[in-house]
Amino acid sequence: MPAEATPVAPADAPSDELDLVSRARAGDGAAFSLLIDRYEGRIFRLAMNITQNREDAEDVLQEAFLKAYEHLDQFQGNSKFYTWIVRIAVNQALMKLRKRKSDRTISLDEQIDTGEDMVVREVAAWDPDPEERYSREEMNGILTEAIDGLLPIYRTVFTLRDVDGLSTEETAEALDLSVPAVKSRLLRARLQLRDKLTRFFKRKGDDAFAYM
């Protein structure tokens, strides 16, 4: 019998992950629960950021883990379990958005420009510690509102890359996008958020100061 190649987990995946997956695949519910404990918070936050709606986010969370369980045999083991389940969750979340705005197609491939018209509107310096001006609650409100103002493609890339901390390559894999596509969306997202936050964080008295 030819020896089956053992999948090698990515270097930074938790070392017990393949083991948990294969136990879950064999029907061990406790092993699957451990995978849930490890990733449910991040998946929920991602779903909240994409759908902007708690009920939808909860649906996405459940659908993602239920689908993952159903299709565990398709998990290859050469990418991280998290990258794999993120892909399922993002698809579910985008489907929710599509359902809600049935007249508009929402896709990660939405045509975006390549940066030719990239305009930075507000060029005002910020306080050195902008977050100290606001309570934690106010900050959360400001940050959530700013993210909600982005197009789904930008929200998704920004959340995975800058909030969740995935690498550019992992984000590309999770979203089935090329690395350059992730990079251009990320730049857009970062600059747009920066524009939106400037209103709250700009240094007092800087209004009349023109840099250009």
Add this chain to the structure above:
Amino acid sequence: MLTCKQFLSELTDYLDEKTSTELREKLQRHITECPNCWVVCDTTKKTIQVYKGMQSCSIPEDVHARLMAAVERKIADCGKPK
């Protein structure tokens, strides 16, 4: 010297520290000479920082409980995954 547009197109790699040393030096020179791009760079960096620090990923207790219940039902219904 780089143009502001060139600087902007490299900003993401610059902030992620993914540029070559040579390009990094050019970008650094640009922001010491261009206050506009310095501000954009500084505030974009802070944008990333505030998001990193703020959004927690704790899950509400009731959401967690309903997820576990749904998964248990699934396992009871179909047993082993395919």
